[in-house]
Amino acid sequence: MSGTYLGMPAFPAAAHEAVRDRTLRGNLRHATHTIRAKRAKAVAEVSDWAALREAGRQIKDHTLRHLDRYLVQLEESVTAAGGVVHWAADADEANRIVAELVRATGESEVVKVKSMATQEIGLNEALEAEGIRAYETDLAELIVQLGKDRPSHILVPAIHRNRGEIRDIFRSEMAEWGRPAPEGLTDTPAELAEAARLHLREKFLRAKVGISGANFMVAETGTLVVVESEGNGRMCVTLPETLISVVGIEKIVPTWRDLEVFLQTLPRSSTAERMNPYTSTWTGTTDEDGPNTFHLVLLDNGRTDTLADQVGRQALRCIRCSACLNVCPVYERAGGHAYGSVYPGPIGAILSPQLRGTQSEIDASLPYASSLCGACYEVCPVAIDIPEVLVHLRERVVQGGPVTRGGNKVVLRPAKGHAAERAAMRASRWAFGHPGVLRTGQRLASRSRRFLPRTLPGPGRAWSASRDLPQVPAEPFRDWWQRTRGGKDGGDGK
Amino acid sequence: MRVALFLTCVNDTLYPDTGRAVVKLLTRLGVEVDFPMAQTCCGQAHYNTGYRHEAEPLAVKFSDVFRDYEAIVTPSGSCGAMVRELYPRMGERARAEGRGDALAATLAPVVPKTYELTEFLVDVLGVTDVGAYYPHKVTYHPTCHGLRGLGLGDRPRRLLQAVKGLELAELPGAEECCGFGGTFALKNSDVSAAMGVDKVRNAESTGAEVLCAADNSCLMHIGGTMARLRVGMRPVHIAEILASTEEEPLA
Numbered sequence: 001m002s003g004t005y006l007g008m009p010a011f012p013a014a015a016h017e018a019v020r021d022r023t024l025r026g027n028l029r030h031a032t033h034t035i036r037a038k039r040a041k042a043v044a045e046v047s048d049w050a051a052l053r054e055a056g057r058q059i060k061d062h063t064l065r066h067l068d069r070y071l072v073q074l075e076e077s078v079t080a081a082g083g084v085v086h087w088a089a090d091a092d093e094a095n096r097i098v099a100e101l102v103r104a105t106g107e108s109e110v111v112k113v114k115s116m117a118t119q120e121i122g123l124n125e126a127l128e129a130e131g132i133r134a135y136e137t138d139l140a141e142l143i144v145q146l147g148k149d150r151p152s153h154i155l156v157p158a159i160h161r162n163r164g165e166i167r168d169i170f171r172s173e174m175a176e177w178g179r180p181a182p183e184g185l186t187d188t189p190a191e192l193a194e195a196a197r198l199h200l201r202e203k204f205l206r207a208k209v210g211i212s213g214a215n216f217m218v219a220e221t222g223t224l225v226v227v228e229s230e231g232n233g234r235m236c237v238t239l240p241e242t243l244i245s246v247v248g249i250e251k252i253v254p255t256w257r258d259l260e261v262f263l264q265t266l267p268r269s270s271t272a273e274r275m276n277p278y279t280s281t282w283t284g285t286t287d288e289d290g291p292n293t294f295h296l297v298l299l300d301n302g303r304t305d306t307l308a309d310q311v312g313r314q315a316l317r318c319i320r321c322s323a324c325l326n327v328c329p330v331y332e333r334a335g336g337h338a339y340g341s342v343y344p345g346p347i348g349a350i351l352s353p354q355l356r357g358t359q360s361e362i363d364a365s366l367p368y369a370s371s372l373c374g375a376c377y378e379v380c381p382v383a384i385d386i387p388e389v390l391v392h393l394r395e396r397v398v399q400g401g402p403v404t405r406g407g408n409k410v411v412l413r414p415a416k417g418h419a420a421e422r423a424a425m426r427a428s429r430w431a432f433g434h435p436g437v438l439r440t441g442q443r444l445a446s447r448s449r450r451f452l453p454r455t456l457p458g459p460g461r462a463w464s465a466s467r468d469l470p471q472v473p474a475e476p477f478r479d480w481w482q483r484t485r486g487g488k489d490g491g492d493g494k
Numbered sequence: 495m496r497v498a499l500f501l502t503c504v505n506d507t508l509y510p511d512t513g514r515a516v517v518k519l520l521t522r523l524g525v526e527v528d529f530p531m532a533q534t535c536c537g538q539a540h541y542n543t544g545y546r547h548e549a550e551p552l553a554v555k556f557s558d559v560f561r562d563y564e565a566i567v568t569p570s571g572s573c574g575a576m577v578r579e580l581y582p583r584m585g586e587r588a589r590a591e592g593r594g595d596a597l598a599a600t601l602a603p604v605v606p607k608t609y610e611l612t613e614f615l616v617d618v619l620g621v622t623d624v625g626a627y628y629p630h631k632v633t634y635h636p637t638c639h640g641l642r643g644l645g646l647g648d649r650p651r652r653l654l655q656a657v658k659g660l661e662l663a664e665l666p667g668a669e670e671c672c673g674f675g676g677t678f679a680l681k682n683s684d685v686s687a688a689m690g691v692d693k694v695r696n697a698e699s700t701g702a703e704v705l706c707a708a709d710n711s712c713l714m715h716i717g718g719t720m721a722r723l724r725v726g727m728r729p730v731h732i733a734e735i736l737a738s739t740e741e742e743p744l745a
Contacts, residue, residue: 011682012681012682012683012684012685015682015684015685016684019684019685019688025688310590311587329670329671329673329689330682330685330689333685333688333689334685367544368677368678368681368682369682369685370675370678371638371671371673371674371675371676371678371686371689372542372638372675372676372678373638373642373670373671373675374638374639374642374643375638375642375669375670375671377642378642388583391541391542391544391546393544394542394543394544395544395545395546396544397544398543398544398545399544399545399546399547421543421677422545425539425540425543425545425548426548428535428539428540428548429537429540429545429548429549429551429552431534432503432534432535432537432552432555433534433551433552433555435531435532435533435534438503438534442506442507445507459680460680462679462680462681462683463679463680463683463718465683465687466683466686466687466690466719466722467679467687467690467715467718467719467721467722468717468718468721468722469718470508470509470714470717470718472507472508473508473509473510473511475510476506476507476510477501477505477506477507477510477513477514477529478506478529478531480510480513480514481513481517481529481531482531485517485529
């Protein structure tokens with residue numbers, strides 16, 4: 001699966017294929033179930049998990065409430081430490097800034113550490129158009145890039161691939177991007193890791209420009225933090241002469257002390273580790289150590305619009321741990337690509353329609369890509385009530401209403417394609433408002449029950465294609481009640 | 495004690511046996527049951543599909559019908575969670591939209607008095623052995639809204655374990671959603687059906703004759719999937735098992 005996210009079909013159509021792909025289903029099931037069980041164990045070890053979760057929620061909410069103040073403080077701290085801060089309102093502006101910064105160095109190659117923000121804005125494609133080649137250095141991102149694929153998971157972007165598929169990708173694609181895969185490469189993890197290591201070392205040692213994201217930005221010192229497992233990110237942020245970090249504005253925490261909470265909750269929620277193997281922090285520039293030029297591009301791209309929404313803003317608490325993906329039964333069957341965004345799974349279903357708006361077919365369908373089972377909310381380490389936001393966004397899709405887009409208040413019209421449903425909801429509300437009408441309908445169904453079809457026409461086919469219909473009973477409960485108890489202590493039938 | 499039975503529109507229309515079982519069970523336990531005929535639907539389908547403004551009048555109606563009862567008992571974790579979790583939220587939203595406290599005040603009285611059936615039995619009546627007899631191997635599926643919305647915990651299991659003759663088989667992946675999800679079952683029918691098949695296969699692996707749950711809508715989805723897959727199992731609502739006795743066994 002390649003190409004951009006634009007023009008993605010609605011979620012049900014995208015999921016239709018994935019549900020039938022046995023290899024994909026197997027890969028996802030194995031991976032999510034393994035990490036799900038490990039995460040539960042890692043979380044159970046912490047006696048004050050509930051308190052940590054609440055602390056994380058509060059720190060994020062406080063920061064978001066005073067985001068303007070902390071962003072200014074961050075800019076001052078970064079500048080004082082020798083860095084340069086750039087503000088990007090949207091994807092185009094961010095891509096333009098980064099491309100200009102790279103061009104100013106005279107380089108045509110950059111190494112990248114896995115960054116969701118740069119995936120979100122399509123930076124690699126934008127750089128490609130400027131004649132600059134970006135090499136992904138996170139192992140999973142490398143697999144995705146070599147496979148001309150798209151990431152399908154926040155933490156494990158190549159989760160949809162198994163070892164055999166990865167070996168084939170390495171064998172056929174590595175040579176085109178740099179050092180080829182070793183002769184006779186097998187699918188053992190050690191051999192695959194070594195092939196990636198040799199391939200990537202060349203890139204690290206040659207690159208003059210590194211591009212990174214960040215998990216956190218500490219306002220008080222202007223420090224950026226990357227949390228990772230491989231150490232490739234650390235190479236990216238220390239070896240090149242120029243470092244450009246592209247980070248969403250919501251990634252701020254006020255102080256170093258606040259990090260304490262997230263450095264406990266993030267690894268356990270994401271990789272089920274007590275502590276992640278590499279935590280790298282960088283603050284501006286330092287003589288003779290690390291990059292001598294540092295740029296921070298602060299990305300909005302729909303975030304302040306999201307912040308303006310009272311219910312939906314909690315999505316900005318997300319620390320990208322991916323625990324919600326790993327427990328989500330819908331993600332497990334549909335796979336990450338069906339979400340049409342760099343942010344898949346439950347968090348993607350509430351984040352993408354807020355960052356991008358609900359106008360496109362895919363974005364209007366995402367709030368419905370959930371059975372509202374609540375498992376995502378239960379595992380979220382910053383207590384984002386994802387089901388609540390999903391329902392809130394469903395309302396936005398079907399009923400329209402006031403939203404903020406591009407900093408302006410606009411009133412959305414209801415999305416197209418819901419007219420029949422809206423009519424049905426209104427009609428059923430009216431019928432439910434009149435018990436007599438409901439009762440007539442029930443009796444009609446009871447009396448004609450022998451003639452009711454086994455398969456339904458129209459939208460009902462979505463049910464009867466895979467499930468039998470229940471038998472309509474001979475007598476609805478309320479008729480039985482009135483027949484047997486009505487005269488005695490039954491209600492008044494009002 | 496006199497309680498109102500809130501049967502939910504799905505139970506009333508498609509699963510009247512569940513309602514009869516609740517009446518039989520509660521009466522046997524000495525509870526006086528009333529069924530206010532003016533009740534219809536709690537509005538959950540409307541609310542969860544994004545039609546909050548269609549759901550609001552139904553919530554108001556629910557409150558009008560039930561507010562004067564001591565307790566409201568419903569054999570549905572999902573509709574129970576609608577009243578307890580989401581009615582207060584509807585009130586808060588109305589307030590946030592500048593519509594004042596009227597809706598919140600209207601809905602508030604019914605919220606704490608609404609109990610899911612197993613919750614009512616264990617917490618209010620204080621019984622786990624309800625004197626039931628059901629000589630079958632049963633596996634229990636905790637439906638999502640009962641499990642996570644109401645936090646029913648092990649109450650249904652404790653009730654089932656106390657049933658004479660009943661052998662309880664642990665369901666693998668019990669806490670995973672069956673894939674019903676209201677209009678989700680229609681809007682994302684492929685994913686919904688795939689989830690349903692996995693749930694049924696897990697249930698089948700227990701060797702149980704019966705899959706039991708506390709929500710007929712989930713059972714409708716699971717049972718419909720079982721029928722299509724021609725699995726030798728049947729879905730039964732927990733109320734029917736708890737109502738079953740040696741003198742009057744469940745048919």
